Amino acid sequence: MGKRRNEDAQISKAEYARREAKPTQGGGAFPRADAATLAQRRLVSPFSSRDSRPLAREAYSTRIASLNKSFSTFAETALTSSPKEAIVDAARDYVRYAEQLEARFLPKRTEVLSFGSGDCGQLAHSSTLEDENDTVVAKPRVVKALTNKVVAQLSCGGLHNVAVTLDGVCFTWGCNDEGSLGREGDESLLYMPGAVSLPEKVTCVAAGGSQTFAVTLSGKVYGWGCYKDKEGKQWFDAPGTLAPKRKQTTPLLIPSLKNITNVATGAAFNAALTANGDCLTWGLGEVGQLGRSVRDVKVNDEYDLDSLRNDHLTPRKVDFGEKVKVLGCGAYHLLAATELGLLSCGLNNYGQLGDGSTTDRTRPVLVKGLEDRAIAELCGGEHHTLCLLGDGTVKAWGRADYGQLGAGRSEAEKAGSLRETPGDVPGLKDVKSIACGDHHNLALDAEGSVKAWGYGDMNALGLGRARDEFAPKLLEFGVPCTITQVAGGGQHSMVVAAVAD
Structure with a gap:
């Protein structure tokens, strides 16, 4: 069975150029409306959903009520101080967040499809992995073990996956070498989705x-x-x-995290968003990805356990200057959209921070060129970044040599090619969601179609051919379906499709 590779996060561009040409197998907002249109809009009712399942309705109701309260408070303040532009932006954000909540908590019947490399069970097509057809999947294939589950949200890791169903049950599958599944058992059980024992219902x-x-x-x-x-x-x-020096094989409550609405993860660090817009980070901050002051993990070549426990592994607030509206992580960098603009920090050896340099940053810096743009979603790969704007277009920056930026072959002609500031991803419009794998990307549009691009040797693009794609290409699913979610892992991908009853 394949094991996760260890890779130095701070490896130089020169060293990458000396490596093989391919990586080894391993690890929205709405258009602006005029004042008359805004005046006719009504707040979404917490009980307007047609779905009758209690947990989903309760989760949706709680978050919509909080959203309504926040919007009403802001609107009163903004209207008294005049800025018409601010209220328009807020209304656009409100509608986008309301749609995201409905998509997360009130989905229709679903099917999950996976593709790419599955030699560690991350595709969930076999409990034995004896047939190569189940471990190398070139086109999207239905995960039969999840057919009777209504998947509300799905996330791909390096060699494992986690999903939560509409009734709040958490499922994991894939490689468990590092305790990533939160459950134990025979490998045949770990390769297929299994429930994780948790004391409460899960929403994210x-x-x-x-x-x-x-x-x-x-x-x-x-x-x-x-x-x-x-x-x-x-x-x-x-x-x-x-x-602190261990792996955690069963779920552990993180007591300092409260009132959390979302968590984003990198290769070895995390960021959590609270209901009031604060961002907390924790994990290993060896290259500045925590966005705050931390002591080195080693002193005189010995691990500093006090630093690891208190500076790195304990969640602490990051000062972004304003409340965080959208949060995302790359493998070794942090992304956050605020009223000030888009900020980033962490590893920057391929320009993945978007500040016009290749200098690592231990504190958040502004991404160039996006100061006045509405940002709907953020995600990052190992050395590149994607940003979905409110108008449905996508910006990309960072490493380019496997086609990660989707700007054509000319920008990815040699090893180590990069872009230090955001640029357009041609061929995408009306995008509603994005996802990054280590070196590949997926974009979901308003019609439920998916395009993929980037590193493709392990079939993580789902296009039926094991090769890199330097521009977004349309996926084919064999039968008519509407995709509602996309997720990218180390060298595999998954999508969720809505199915009519």
Whole structure:
């Protein structure tokens, strides 16, 4: 069975150029409306859904009520101080957030499809992995084990996946070498989706390099797995008397995280967003990805356990200057959209921070050229970044040599090619969601169609051919379907399709 590769996050561009040409197998907003149109809009009712399932209705109701309160408070303040532009922006954001909540908590019957490399069970097509047809899947294939589950949200990690169903049950599958699944058993059971035992119903999940997190209906966060440092050592959250040097094989409550609405994960770090717009980070911050001051993990070549426990592994607030509206992570960099614009920090060896340099940043810096743009979604790969704007277009920057930026072959002619500031991804319009794998991307448009581009040797693009694509290409699903979610992992991908009753 394949194991996760260890890779130095700070490796130089020169070293990448000396490596093989391919990586090894391993690990929205709305258009502006005029004042008359806005005046006719009504707030979404917490009880307007047709879905009658209690948990989904309760989760949706709680979050829509909070959204309504926040919007009403802001509107009163903005209208008294005049800025018409601000209220228009807020209304556009409100509608986008309301749609996202409905899509997350009130989906129709679903099917999950997976494709790419599945030699560690991450595709969930076989409990034995004896047939190569189940471990190398070139086109999207239905995950039969999830056919009777209504999947509300799905997240891909390096070699594992996590999903939450409409009734609040968390499922995991794939590689469990680092405890990433939060459950134990024979490999044949781990290769297929299995429920994780949690004390509360779950509304949101996230899978990182080797770590997994679940957010509950009450805003608590449970985590399991581990963070692997540059030497391959395993670490995890250590509240109380727990030792930080370990892997966590069962769900652990992270007591300092409360009132959380979303968690984003990188290769070995995490970011959580609270209901009031604060961002907290934790994990391993060896290259500035935590966005705050931390001591080195080593002193005189020995691990500093006090630094690891208190600076790195304990969630702490990041000062972005304003409340965070949209949060995202790359493998080794953090992304956050605020009223000030889009900010980033962390590893920058391929320009993935978008600030016009290749200098690592330990504190958030502004991404160039997006100061006045409405941002709907953020995500990053190992060395590149995608940003979905409110008008349905996509910007990309960072490493380009496998086609990650989708701008054509000319921008990816040699190893180490990069772009230090955001540029357009041609061929995309009316995009409603984006996803990054390590070196590939997926974009979902308003019609439910999906386009993929980037590194394709392991079939993670789902196009039926094992080759890189330097511009977005349309996926074919064989039968008519409407895709509602996209997710990218190390070298595999998954999508969720809405199915009519």
